[in-house]
Amino acid sequence: MATQTTAVVDRTVHAPRGRVFDVVKEWLTTVDHKKIGLMYIGYALIFLLIAGVEALMMRIQLAVPNNHFVSPQTFNQLFTMHGTTMVFFAGMPILFGFGNYLVPLMIGARDMAFPRLNAFSFWISAFGGFLLYYSYFGGSGMYGAGSAPDVGWFAYAPLTARVFSPGHSTDYWTLSILVSGVGSIGTALNIVATILCMRCPGMKMNRLPLLAWLYLVTSGLVFVTISPLTAAQIMLMLDRYLGAHFFDTQAGGSAVLWMHFFWIFGHPEVYILVLPAFGFASEIIPVFSRKAIFGYPAMVAATVGIGFISLTVWAHHMFTVGLGAPGNAFFTFSTMVISVPTGIKVFNWLATLWGGKIHFEVPMLFSLGFLFQFVVAGLTGIMLSVSPFDWQLGSSYFVVAHFHYVLVGAIVFMIFAAFYYWYPKMTGRMLDKKLGQWHFWLFLIGFHVTFDLMHIPGLLGMPRRIYTYEADRGWAGLNMAVSIGGAIQGIATLIFVYNLVHSYFKGKEAGADPWDAWTLEWSTASPPPAYNFAETPTVESRRPLWDLKHPNDPDSKYEG
Amino acid sequence: MHHDDATTTGQIQLPTPTVWPIVLALGVALLVTALVTSVYIGALGLVLILMGSVGWFRQVLPHEAHEPVPVETEEIRVETARRLLKAAPISDERRKILPIESFRISSGIKGGLAGGFAMTVPAGIFSVVKYHSFWYAVNLMAAGGFVSWAGASNQFLGEFHLRGLLAATAIHGMISILVGLLYVAMLHMFPKYPILSAGFVVPLIFTGLMHTAIGVVSPILNQRIEWFWFVASQIFFGLVCGFVVNLHDKVRTPQFQALPFAVRAGFEMGPGTGAPTDDAAGKKNEEENQA
Incomplete structure (x- = not known):
């Protein structure tokens, strides 16, 4: 028997659609967290496509031996821009976009704590991205050398010194990250303040949706890790412009110092990207298993544990530098330890699925793909955490395959899942299910063809960042297959983009709660009004909509 | 941030849209860009930073600028189309392995x-x-x-x-x-x-x-x-x-507290206490369930 309860749901009185100028002005001046979230997502999608095209160009170059599809200089620029764009201008903004949109709605708030700072953070991040790509036009500098940055996304010293990197290409890389870092810290500050101070009545910390918990920890990591990166960028600028010698080994500086600065940001950055993906999984898997999340307190504890431990593992990126026995032992140990809280999460997601009534909707398909692939990525991560193993395979395509398994297999899959799950809330329209299934299966096949096979040339000794290779190395067939897999992923992504546009105009009406879900964002209209909730909601459990839908059997009866 | 109840006032106060955050962000970006372009770009950035800062201050001091947003509410159902099934009974025997x-x-x-x-x-x-x-x-x-x-x-x-x-x-x-x-x-x-x-x-x-x-x-x-x-x-x-x-x-362990009083008091032997349990009966139940 269906249980029915009534609740107040809001409907904004919409102003009549104005001219194009009015619409543009409305978006440029908005301080509404939902619009800013959507702008983050739109801007990140554009950069995701750009970086995806760069990846495909690299794969065309590597598909056959002795290829000259692009020049060596262009290839160096491609992998630099691809890595930098994906991490700073696609991954972080898209996750901040979802956080901006969802966190206030999920905790029953009207907006972020600092709406104007929110707008400033978005715009300065966006200008950082534009600055990076302006390097293609302005990177030649006064020496007439250089163009886009070509020093890799981690820009190791001494390659960034003026003598090896003339012109302004490296400066554009440094400045764009510096500028976007300001925006990242602003958004993190906003998320923390919003979660801590703006929860609706009854939303205690132990009733906070897991997505909000994960964004809270992610934001804490942003505070801790962007600071050393920013400091290092300023030191690099001082080296390049004022003759400082922080990273100049010939003048008493240290190239390894840069590596420490970079990776103490760089590795937690992986968790900055993956924790929101965990949050998406923790919201989507229970809804499509028709069960409450298994082990909520353990999930929160594991999240906080991951946050702390992730700050202690950075030098596993530097095993090949020669850290010495104590350093190797410590970073091997800490890297292995982080698999414990991560494993707790995986087991809890599996336990949520176990015995559930699983609905294979498109968001769930991507979530299941994420679960499997994240475990595989974790296993190769444990292999690489063993320093002697890393000495053999560090800087090989095995490492590239490993981290793409995390970044694509886990994070991108969950970003797609999040799109299919929350797009109805954001637009009021359902994404087309058939196209979504095509997208999922093609992307899954493309992903596994690309990244499963990519491990093997790595094991056979193919170094990463290599421009081309001789035909007698035995890598040719595998590289061709990897490139074909990349093309399949590209086709799948185009289907997704088409689905986004097509469904916006012709998608099925979603209604307020198309998934029969349990968190607060589903209690308001789709898309939500500017003020989110006409009445500030009150919650009594972790699943407030479950309580409304099942007044005879509310969660509040069982939660301590 | 005002959190007044729209059902009584018919409107909600929200922060006024403002151009100053984008102006300030553009100013900062241009000032930084001057390092690799031209001093004139930097000068423009500085002007925008000053304008953005003053404009922003005037937005929030002495009071944050808000605008009323009219609200129309209607009552709709929050409901589930799915049936709530009664949980299937589970034999107590299944939990006997938990130590007391x-x-x-x-x-x-x-x-x-x-x-x-x-x-x-x-x-x-x-x-x-x-x-x-x-x-x-x-x-x-x-x-x-x-x-x-x-x-x-x-x-x-x-x-x-x-x-x-x-x-x-x-x-x-x-x-x-x-x-x-x-x-x-x-x-x-x-x-x-x-x-x-x-x-x-x-x-x-x-x-x-x-x-x-x-x-x-x-x-x-x-x-x-x-x-x-x-x-x-x-x-x-x-x-x-x-x-x-x-x-x-x-x-x-906490499992001990769940036992009947007679078992806790030592008058009777219960599951998990080391006493022989009716395994045969338990197996029979499982078979019946499977059938």
């Missing part, structure tokens, strides 16, 4: 330390009989932690080294405590033959595990280990550790 009594963690630490201490006796005898020095066994244990000791001679290993003693004590103590804690978690699950399980089964399993892994864990130990003496030491550890753990009183 367990050992304290402290008894595991004590047992581990006692076993570790006892283990030094056969290890010491081996060391003295075969290499005429008690320190050989100590240094061999420590060598796993020192890469530079990988090629050490028997004479070197037979000498006293403070580093070796400290490292061996730390390694041996840590492993002994961990195994003691394992005994605490495990022994009450196999209450029938504690001497067999603690004294022989676990040491032999641990030996098998070590035999497989020792080449990776400690190559020097792998080269020089005497498996007979190793197994003897393990069994000695297991017997003493198991004995010490079993000496301590057990504590009742």
